[in-house]
Every structure is written in structure tokens, then in C-alpha cells.
Amino acid sequence: MTVAELMAIPHLGLQLIAGAAGADNVVRWTHTSELEDPGPWFEGGELLIVNGFGIPQTPSRQIEYLHRLAEHRLAGIVVSVRAPVLTDELLRAANQASFPILRIPRQVPFIELSYIVANANERASRDRLARHVGIYDTLRLRNTAENNVQAMYEQLEKVSGYRLALVTPAMSPLLVDWPWVPTDFELDLSDELQVVNGGYVVPLFVGRRVTAYLIAQEHVDSVPEGLTVLQHISTLAALDAVDVQRRREAEHRQNSTTLASALEQSQPTEALEARFANAGIEPEQGFRLLAFESRSSNDDFEIAIRDWLYDRARSHLMTSQGALVAVVACGDNVIWQLASDTGAKVGVSGMSTEVQDVMKLHRQAMWALTLTSQESENCVAFAEDHHTLTPWLNSDRNQIETLSVDTLRPVLEYDEAEGTELLHTLRLYFHNQGQLRATAAQLYIHEHTLRYRLKRITELTGRNLKSYRDAFELWLAVETSSTTLH
Known part of the structure; x- marks a missing residue:
């Protein structure tokens, strides 16, 4: 039954006062509520019947009230003669939104209007129940040996009247076999149901976390079945979200073992290179090691980092070694976005193409992570940006000794030429x-005299002893030279 068909019943005496363009809206059910924001209690297609106690008095708040109802796709609103004055601004807004506003005579009880709608829609209600049962019938497609994901979601679209997308928080497909993602759609990463233009967004929980979203957009050539149907579908979609998390966890554990082996150098290089490649990291194309520290008390910090990388198809190896660390192949902009989205502090090593450099990269990343604590406004530190110290974080003893000699060479040459100490x-x-x-x-x-000598050392080496960083580098050089030069 449509709004226009209700208006055509003589004894109801319904009067259309605004929103005539919406007279063909289908009325699926009636509902009464005097709340100022009754929208969350609807699933779409209801005709709201009110005395008007919840309708605000001022034009601006009346318009907000109307927009909330229209946003939840109500068929229209019926107001009693006891309602407050409906402002001209409200009526204009209803016309613009094609949202019917009807007035019901004092002598017509609300229950009579509800009976008429219920009787007219009795057959539709039986059809709706059959569709709800049909949703769970698609479980047989999920539980077959083929686990036909595409057939299952195609059937769910047919039953629901919605185009369905199952996406990650990064707006990428959660399932390879169901890759459709709506274009020009901006996802709000909320943990509550969202009513959007042309449909709904239902968050999917795994434990306490939202790991995916079900997006439902109305088909042009279909009649959408409403929110209740989508909530049933979201129950099935959540099973797929759980399966994805299980697969990720299994792969995460395997990759953690691989990275731990690389850090301990417990396997031959060839074997590690093969395991890196199996995880999607091609060493010859270059990779970095990242060290993470949470900027908040997040119990699921490791999972948040893991899922962020998975959601964006970023191959990685991750484990805990003094801190959460990961091997990745990505650009600087990705690292900055990762830190911003997850609330992480990140220390970034230099780039390498050799698996045997992982231990060196680990030291660089851990050192760089300490720099983020010194600069509260900076959540990412790149070891290569601090080039004077980065070479010291090398595992090659001969290279460190050579670096020590090169650092102190001006001092050594001066001592030899001038006979100083x-x-x-x-x-x-x-x-x-x-x-x-x-x-x-x-x-x-x-x-x-001592101050003069220290000043001369500063001039010769170009390193200021009052700078902790410069003094630290000179100290490393002196300590290493103790065994190199004597």
C-alpha cells in the first residue's frame, strides 16, 4: 500500500500538507513514537504516526527532525491536530525532500490506520518471512566443499534487493571471490550502524573489534527489504570476517617464525630468502625493518598493525624482538599513514636487498625508534635521516673499525704532525x-689548556662535544680505536 492509496480511503480523512512528490512511497508498516530522534528504531518504509510531542518548536530544529526521518527512509509522517505549528520552513523542506506530511483528523484513532496497513501488507509480511528464511538457506552454499562465495552473495543480493559489498577498513575487498566495492564511496570507520545515501553500512565485529563492513546499496530495479534483512545477512558476513581473521593469524605466526630466524641468523641465507619470498618479500627489490611502539594503551596494538598491512595488501613479516618489528617493502608515505592510522611510533631502518642485513636493520630501526621519544611531535623517525650515526649500527666489525679510524683521522694526523696528545x-x-x-x-x-684541546678536537672533527649525538659518535670511535690503534 502506498501513501496515495491510504489518502484515497475516504473515512480516514487524511490530508496531505507537504511532500506530494513522495505520495507513491510504499508503506510497509506503521509506527508511533514521540521521540525527537526515533530514526534508529526504524528499518525503512514505516509510516510514523505522532501526536507531535517530539516535534520541536523552532524552524531549524523542525527541519533537522524531518531530515532524520527522511534519512531513515520512512514512507512519511502522519501528525495529529494536537501537533505544534508546522512551520513554513518545515513544509518547504518536506517538499524538497519529497517526504509526505499528512494530518489525521481528531476523530480517527491511530490504531485504525495501523490495522488498514497491516491487513493490506499481510501477504507482503509472509513474503518477507520467506525471504528471511531464504537468507539462512544460503548457508548450504557456504558449507559445501566448493564453498561458493560468489553464488552465496549473489543469492543474498537477490533476496535482499541490495547490492552488497564486504570491505576492509581500507575499502578493499575482504574476500577475493567477492571483489565488488562501490565507487566514490567514503567509508566512515564507525562501530555503529550507519544510514547512508541509498543504503546502509553495517559494522562486522570479531571479538571486540570491527574488522570489516557490510555495505548495502539499493538496486535501481529492486525493492529493498529493509534493515532487518540486512542484519540477518550481516550475521552470515561476520562468519566470513572471522574466517579471514583466522587465516591472517595462521600466516602471522608463520611469518613471525621466519623473521625471528632471520634476526637470530639460525638458518642459511638461501632458506631465509625462500621463506621471505613465500611471504611476498622479494629481497632484491629492497626492504626495510620497522620498529613500533604504541602511543596509547592498546591491548590489540599488534593486531591493529597486522590488519592495517593486510587490509592494504602490504606483504610483511612481523614478530616481537624487544619491540614489535616488521619487515616491509613500501614507501615513506605508507609508513607515515600507518603511524597516523594506528597511533604508532615508528622507527625506520635503511633500505637493504640482503636478508643477512636484517640484524643490522633491526639495530637501526630500534635506535630510530628511540628518536621518536625525543621529538613528541614526530611519530616516525628514519635512521637514514641521521646519517652520521646510522653507519655505526652495522654488524660488520671491520667496517666499524674502519669508520672509527676515518672519524678520528684528523685528530691522529694532527697529533702526528704537531706532537700533541x-x-x-x-x-x-x-x-x-x-x-x-x-x-x-x-x-x-x-x-x-684542556678546554683549548677540546676546542681543537671540535674544529678538526666537525663534531660538537656539547651535542649528545656528536659526543656519542666520538665516544664510539674512541672506544673502537682502543682495540684498533693499540
């Missing part, structure tokens, strides 16, 4: 924790 002075300065008086006494020189 700048290197010995620097070593004692560090040994005495930078205390000038103790160092000067041990060298049998005045503090002014």
Missing part, C-alpha cells in the same frame, strides 16, 4: 664522564 686527551675526557677538573688533573694540565 689530542686523542689521549679525548679518551681520558670520556673516561672521566666529561669532568674537566678530573681530566685536567690526570693530564697534569690547567683546565684552560
